[in-house]
Amino acid sequence: MMSDTSCYRVEKDLLGERQVPVVAYYGVQTLxxxxxxxxxxxxxxxxxxxVTALAMVKQACARANRDTGKLEPAQAAAIERACDEIIGGELHGEFCVDMIQGGAGTSTNMNANEVIANRALELLGCERGAYEQLHPNIHVNMSQSTNDVYPTALRLAMVFGLRQLGRATCALQKALSAKAVEFQSVLKMGRTQLQDAVPMSLGQEFNAFATTVGEEVARLEDMAALLMEVNLGGTAIGTGLNTEADYRDRAVAHLREISACPLMPAADLVEATSDMGGFVLLSGMLKRTAIKLSKICNDLRLLSSGPHCGFNEINLPQKQPGSSIMPGKVNPVIPEAVNQVAFTVIGNDTAITMAAEAGQLQLNVMEPLIGYKLLESIRYLGAAMESLRIDCVVGITANAAVCRGYLERSVGLVTALNPYLGYGKTSAIAQQALQTGRSVAELVIEEQLMTAEELEQLLRPESMLGPVLGEGKPRLRS
Structure with missing residues (x-):
């Protein structure tokens, strides 16, 4: 059966002719x-x-080639206009090759070259595929190689993603800080190794969450700064073959203007073309953020466990029924989902590590996997933080009576009494409380080691949650 030639155009590459859908902006190499x-x-x-970063790189290169006189002004203008449309969100569906690919990103680069070329041809009044007028390799890819375009675009895309992740991180930190203020007067028992430790406030616990998340904001900014050094202009292996003497500086300057990012040329383009150290460092930072986030979610799940046979110190917002068989059961689904994101980021870090190590000589052909997994980690972490903030943290409430009850019944309360009763007496009280099941406070009053008034004064939040200054505190009993 003959194919309908009205549905296809014929394009040719190194391996021969192929039919490309006539409606497609991509070409034979993308096919x-x-x-x-x-x-x-x-x-x-x-x-x-x-996609946006690829278009920005191509636009910057077209401008640099126009500046040096290698690209005709009309061709440069058409390429620029096509890139502007892509930067504005058009034609993204034409960028269709798989993120995992052989060829060190050549398929991604050619996908961009072909889409831009065919849209530029239309803007020049030509049909798609009329490459004698404007060619994907000859004109759109002029003075370039996949080996400098692809890593530059990846870095730029990651900078954009890190900005969004930074905003999500700041928002989560603020939400946790707000809860710290809200819960500052809720007394509870702190725990180490899942055992009763010393008194604290629920506010202090949430403030610690806020602090550990807040620490990541500056680190993410540091990582974005690290990505600003690019190898654009190095072409195949960093030697700059097939470029004009001032092309590199012009291309990077144009990209800096287009992207509004303070990009700079790498000092050693040969080294920058093969080295994946920046990506490895970024991945490690994302893993650190993921681990912190997962630990917070572990704590939220523990603190909300129950409601009657667990800690039940806090209530998480109820988002959906938790069981198909157990009526009334509600699960901590948002922290559970964030945990799984963290595990994915940790796994991605392993893949990125192996891919970075697999580089050979002047190029690392595993860059597509590195780029894919880094972009995925950045996106997942940002979405997870937003979900945790909006769907969980802002709606958390405290069970103050439960927290206070644990505190008063806990043997760990004796630690707060050490400065006033001495280690020997508090050890005896602790042992007796464990054996009888009676509260520490009850035993202290019964044995007349402290009056009820003194004990009540000691159990005030300002007396239990840090160093106590001033007069009026109970005196050490001999």
């Missing part, structure tokens, strides 16, 4: 990549920041 890399099911367009 081959679609056939070869049907792996993850995640196309480039899944990460809009990457």
């Amino acid at each position: 081959r990549a679609l056939e070869n890399f049907n792996i993850s099911g995640i196309p480039i367009s899944h990460f809009p920041d990457l």
Whole structure:
């Protein structure tokens, strides 16, 4: 059966001719990549920041080639306009090759070259595929190689993603800080190794959560700054083959203006083309953030466990029924989901580590996996933080009576009495409380080691949650 030629156009590459859908902006090399890399099911367009970054790089290169006289002004203008449209969100669906691919990102680069070329041809009044007028390799990819375009675009996309992640991190920190203030007067028993330790406030516990999240904000900014050094202009291996003498500086300057990011050329383009150290460092930082986030979620799940046979110190917002068989059961689904995001980020770090180590000589061909997993980690962490904040943290309430009850019944309360009763007496009180099941406070009063008034004064929040200054505190009994 003959194919309908009205539905296809014929394009040619190194391996021969192929029919490309006439409606497609991509071309023959993208078509081959679609056939070869049907792996993850995640196309480039899944990460809009990457598509935008690719268009920005191509636009900057077109301007630099125009400046040096290598690219005709009309061709440069058409390429620029096509890139502007992509930066504005158009044609993203045409960026369709799989994120996991062989060829060190060549398929991604050619996908961008072909889409930009065919849209630029339309803007010049030509048909798609009329490459004699404007060619993906000759004109759109002029003075470039996948090996400098792809890592530059990845870095830029990650900078954009880190900005969003930074905003999500700040918002979560503020939400946790607000809860710390709300819960500052709720007394409870702190725990170490899941055993009763010393008194604290629920506010102090949430303030610790806020502090540990807040620490990540500056670190994420540091990572974004690390990504600003790019190897654009190095072409294949960093030597700058096929470029004009001032092309590199012009291209990076244009990209700096287009992206509004303080990008700079790498000092050693050969080293920058093969080295994945910045990506490894970023991945480790994202793993650190994920681990902190997961630990907070572990604590929220423990503190809300029950409601009658667990800690039940806090209530998490009820988001959905928790069981298909147990009526009334509600699960901590938001922290559970965030835990799973953290595990994914930790796994991604392992994959990134192995891919970075697998580099050979002047290029690391595993960059597609590195880029994919870093962009995924950044996106997942940002979404997880937003979900944790909006769907969980802002709606948490405290069970103050439960917290106070645990405190008063806990043997751990004797630690707060050490400065006033001495270690020997408090040890005896602790042992007796464990044996009889009676409260520490009850035994202290019964044995006339302290009056009820003195004990009540000691159990005030300001007396239990840190150093006590001033007069009027109970005196050490001999």
